[in-house]
Amino acid sequence: MIEIQNLTKRFVQHTAVDGLSFRVRRGEVLGFLGPNGAGKSTTMKMLTGFLAPSSGTASILGFDILRQTRKAQRQIGYLPEGAPCYGDMSVRGFLGFIAEVRGYRGAEKRRRIDAAVARLELEKVLGQTIETLSKGFKRRVGLAQAILHEPPVLILDEPTDGLDPNQKHQVRELIRSLSQDRIIIISTHILEEVSAVCSRAVVIAAGRLVADGTPLELESRSRYHQAVTLVGSEVLDQVALEALPGVAGVERNALEGSLTVLARPGEVIFPQVNALIHQRGWQVRELDVERGRLDEVFRTLTRGDAA
Amino acid sequence: MRQLPAVFKRELGSYFATPLAYVFIVIFLVLSGVFTFYLGGFFESNQASLTPFFNFHPWLYLFLVPALAMRLWAEERKSGTIELLMTLPIGRFEVVAGKFLAAWVFAGLALLLTFPMVLTVNYLGEPDNGAIATGYLGSWLLAGAYLAIGSCMSALAKNQVIAFILAVGLCFLFIVSGFPLVLDAFSAWAPQWLLDAVASLSFLVRFDAISKGVVDLRDLLYFLSLIAAWLAATVVVVDLKKAD
Numbered sequence: 408m409i410e411i412q413n414l415t416k417r418f419v420q421h422t423a424v425d426g427l428s429f430r431v432r433r434g435e436v437l438g439f440l441g442p443n444g445a446g447k448s449t450t451m452k453m454l455t456g457f458l459a460p461s462s463g464t465a466s467i468l469g470f471d472i473l474r475q476t477r478k479a480q481r482q483i484g485y486l487p488e489g490a491p492c493y494g495d496m497s498v499r500g501f502l503g504f505i506a507e508v509r510g511y512r513g514a515e516k517r518r519r520i521d522a523a524v525a526r527l528e529l530e531k532v533l534g535q536t537i538e539t540l541s542k543g544f545k546r547r548v549g550l551a552q553a554i555l556h557e558p559p560v561l562i563l564d565e566p567t568d569g570l571d572p573n574q575k576h577q578v579r580e581l582i583r584s585l586s587q588d589r590i591i592i593i594s595t596h597i598l599e600e601v602s603a604v605c606s607r608a609v610v611i612a613a614g615r616l617v618a619d620g621t622p623l624e625l626e627s628r629s630r631y632h633q634a635v636t637l638v639g640s641e642v643l644d645q646v647a648l649e650a651l652p653g654v655a656g657v658e659r660n661a662l663e664g665s666l667t668v669l670a671r672p673g674e675v676i677f678p679q680v681n682a683l684i685h686q687r688g689w690q691v692r693e694l695d696v697e698r699g700r701l702d703e704v705f706r707t708l709t710r711g712d713a714a
Numbered sequence: 715m716r717q718l719p720a721v722f723k724r725e726l727g728s729y730f731a732t733p734l735a736y737v738f739i740v741i742f743l744v745l746s747g748v749f750t751f752y753l754g755g756f757f758e759s760n761q762a763s764l765t766p767f768f769n770f771h772p773w774l775y776l777f778l779v780p781a782l783a784m785r786l787w788a789e790e791r792k793s794g795t796i797e798l799l800m801t802l803p804i805g806r807f808e809v810v811a812g813k814f815l816a817a818w819v820f821a822g823l824a825l826l827l828t829f830p831m832v833l834t835v836n837y838l839g840e841p842d843n844g845a846i847a848t849g850y851l852g853s854w855l856l857a858g859a860y861l862a863i864g865s866c867m868s869a870l871a872k873n874q875v876i877a878f879i880l881a882v883g884l885c886f887l888f889i890v891s892g893f894p895l896v897l898d899a900f901s902a903w904a905p906q907w908l909l910d911a912v913a914s915l916s917f918l919v920r921f922d923a924i925s926k927g928v929v930d931l932r933d934l935l936y937f938l939s940l941i942a943a944w945l946a947a948t949v950v951v952v953d954l955k956k957a958d
Contacts, residue, residue: 452797452957455801456800456801457797457800457801457956457957458957477803477804477805478803480801480802480803481803483801485798485801487794487797487798487801488794489794491793491794491795491797491798492795492798493724493728493793493795494793495728495731495732496724496727496728496731500724500727504720504723504724505802507717507719507720507723508717508720508721508802508803508804509802509803510716510717536731552798
């Protein structure tokens, strides 16, 4: 378990992380969300022992990050933001260096490197210097370095940032395949990623925790939760839709020519809308029930955040 | 200390992964030759000794060694790899010492490549090879002291050029601290013991003694403790500055 207690980091000009507390259990993939500058990276840097907190502390599987830094760091595989690697080294040399610092020698070292290389499909670029690799490969080298010691805790700072859709998909598949029996914390500002890989989402803004729940729970906070969007072949009667029981309002999207019928909190309005369509004999080309829009929830939660 | 060799190996390898090592070695060899034969008057002195060769090392190192040291930490910070390095389960001092030792061994390697000087002087006459050996020892210790200062300056400045200039400035002060240039600034007001203390910090006095074949334990201790002190300072500075 990772336990974060009242973690705070003050810099000269501002407070980056402000009294953050939460726990992450084994088996959870935690999406760490927040606008740029909300304190995600700073929190991760404190968890990995790179930065010392101004106050508060955290423990990684029982090891305090301040008093047992080395032991805590042994439990963690960390991908810093932008996946920095030694550009002048070959992939093989770089992974060898990480393995040696992690204390592996001889056959054990080779086995660990081979396993990480196979998992990230780096066989073809083993002899290349890292600076000549594409962005996707560099990221994979950074991930290989993080999983080399098969750590129980993985902390990945924006692992898919700047990758193309195929590469993003690969990284997400990898995270999913690693998630069993581990603790994974991923920071991101890509919301689809949260629904795609995370079992839990923590949202912070201006260094404070503003939401904590499963992606589904977060989506249900949206005003679009249970909303029905319809596109008709003809002009639909907006007033009749607004009059239905449980309806909070109707929004017209001029661009797509669609109407979005919003539900009051806790209400399910699809049956009523469907009945009205049949009753009026409307020709409806598209009909869609929304689970909620994460980006809208995200904006609502983090609004007023200067960054 | 189990991880120090890994850091050392990586760092030493990185010198040879770029043209840096080769450029440094070539420039060092050419300049030390120029200084010895043209400015030092090696042949004119008509003596079978390498004194003209060693005499210029403090000044030659003044610019070459900070150039070697400036990338030690500045580059890690600039590329962000310092975050990777410092989140691995490894002690601060091991990293600082591993990096320093790699640079020091590299400097030693460049120094060893001046062996044709030794061959030449042995061919031309009968030099005191003991004095030559201590000359090399002194020169290597001097390079170590410069490197330790350079390492600390590199940790202090993210910009390599600034790290270089700071290191050159500080090394220069350490060279001239036995000279009137510095001592005059103190002599008007400082008590004699302080004056002596400042004068005793000078690289030149100690280096001259060693390179003439006089290996005084105090001079060895001076260089080694100076290196240790600057490395300790580097550990502190790295910790303070790593996240900037």
